[in-house]
Amino acid sequence: MSETKKDFLRAIVEEDLKAGKYEAVHTRFPPEPNGFPHIGHAKSIVLNFGIARDFNGQCNLRMDDTDPTKEDMKYVEALKDAVKWLGFDWGKKVYFTSDYFGKLYDYAVELIKMEKAYVDSLNEEEIREYRGTVTEPGRRSKYAQRSVEENLDLFERMKNGEFEEGAHVLRAKIDMASPNMKMRDPLLYRIRHASHYRVGEGWHVYPMYDFAHCLSDYMEGITHSLCTLEFENNRDIYDWVIETLGLKPPRPYQYEFARLNMNYTVMSKRKLLELVEGGYVNGWDDPRLPTIAGYKRRGYTPESIITFCEQIGVAKANSTVDVAQLEFCIRDDLNTKVPRVMCVLDPLKVTIENYEGSELLDASYYPHDVPKEGSRKLPFSKEIYIDRNDFSEHPPKGYYRLTPEQPVRLKHAYIIACKEVVKDAEGNIVEIKAEYYPDSKSGSDTSGIKVRSAIQWVDAASAKKAEVRVYDRLFKCEAPEGLDDLNPDSLKVIKNALIEPAVIEEKPDVRFQFEREGYFYADPVDYSDENPVFNKIVGLKDSWAKKEKPKPQPAKKQKQPKPVQKEGEVAPMSAEEQGRYDRFTHEYKLNPEVANTLARDEKLSHFFDEAVAAHESPVTIANIVANDVARVFKENGTDSLTFGAKEVAELAKMLDEETISSKIAKQVFEEMTATGKAPETIVEEKGLKQISNPAEIAPIIDDVIAKNPDNVAKYRDGNQKLFGFFVGQVLKATGGKANPKVVNDLVREKLEA
């Protein structure tokens, strides 16, 4: 993990490792076994196991099974299958939160003893009511007053099953007025008399996610607990539990990333379940579903899914990935892997009138650009089938295939020409009578005939009948909202496709490219040699189809007039703020924006006044205070400042006297906030005084110009952007000390010369 691009999570891990915060990284993939895994899980699996692999750490597979009413062993198996299928190794054992019920209970008891948790006996409705709303604080239940002894007794009896469900809950005692709703005395345990799929009947209380998850992470020695964005608000509880219990380090920290969304499909458990239970698809492994089982059954390779997950990256912005990206990954993977064979989806009979007998043609399984060996014999005789799409009686412009006037090559065989089109009573084409050119045999063609296209075909006598299931997007729109958006043509079953015999007799693979059609997979469930069934994995790119009927492209990007953005109202200033503002603008002649920033912030105003008292240079000081000091205040708060107004005044003075450049001033300021040293000392120690002597700067510029002839040419060619590049290079060469104004002038002068 060095030269490859890092996502923000890997950056955090690397930094923590470098800082010695942990000895090794330890992640976990913690699904609740209450549904079948989908490609969103794959993203998380690839992330968690991938980070562990990249940094030589470990990744646990943990079933987060704290709700006995929802979970089931079949989901555990499905989850394990998914991880295994993707090629990751969870080590010795699968972890279960349910294995920690005992320890978790002990931690809860500890919290009660610390008076940080209490048994609440409000009912569900009351609890909701007491919680308040996002704008109003909640209020604490009277039961929060219970003594430690009473809480201990009650909690134990809850565990023993003495109470009805809902009679009591265990809650953390945090803050009912917290602006974070999650922190308003979150529930830790609830009573459930349900039987747990793993631990059975023993327990009558079950821990909640917020209590169990952080502690499970801690107990397993997890270092980085990665979860999706919707848990951002839960992070405070995560930290609270670990801190309140005073657990000894190292402890895990939670980081959040955006979950995967993809267009033309749905990803939520609820919606997926609706599709399956409603019979809109054929089970959890329906190849149209974005479930791991679906992709697997459809014929996707684990490699392609992993590549996809790596390509889309990990970030914090909610986004919807184009399914075309996934399709690219599987095509790209299969292109170099699978044999090419011929299958005719919509057969049209062709009789080659001047051909007699039969022969076996040599045909490689792989095209010239795939470095793999292997071939089969292709039977050829008088009667063959081609695809109906590959003949056109009245061809559109640009049609390369067979027409009454245009010959075509039969892939791996001869060139044929159409002699007669046979139609039925309704005028449908039922057969083509054709002629072949004996000297045009593939590999030894001396006919000199040029054709535009080579099409797939099968020999009538030896071809096998096959069922081909052609899948299209499950939904007809990018962001489906409900069942109404289902694509009625998402599954097309072709019963009478014809396939060359070698596919069944030789079985060179289970995945194939059906030449010129796409990639297909022998269905692992329904396939038999007697009744072959193939699933379409993905089609080939088809630039002819695109040309023939162009998609209704959303009107080309006309330089649209920028949508005017509504501007909200700015809160009016208080009298006090207004007073400061007036003073700053009149007395000190500050720019209104800067004055505004300062005036609206009491601490900044005060800081500013103090600094000006030390050095009478209001404008310079105001700029530093309103920009840089404001940032420090924002980031670190105003307590524990390492510098005071006096230091800022000194900095301003050096700036005013041009001892240092504004660029260096930023650097000095950083140093000042980090170490608390006086600006003069920093400048002195690091030798940061500005270089303004042109004689000193000029040779450096010459050097930069000499080293970048390409960019000089580009600049002189009119690429004005490069000006900044040269200035930057010169500044870099001088450690930022060159006076940028002088550099600018000199660079311009020399470049224009």
Next chain:
RNA sequence: UGGGGUAUAGCCAAGUGGUAAGGCAACUGGUUUUGGUCCAGUCAUUCGGGGGUUCGAGUCCCUCUACCCCAUCCA
């Protein structure tokens, strides 16, 4: 409405004050016995809007806007 997040091309996404990476999609052209692959090329004067600071801002400051998450005894 309080709090927590996010905003860079049609879709993802790098980018930590000095030339707006990369992938997908799209579009040219070349090679091709797959209208595939491959190869060469095009595709952001600009980073949600407006101001400010700076020689220089996608990056720092102020402000506005839009979207997502939180008031399950789910996770």
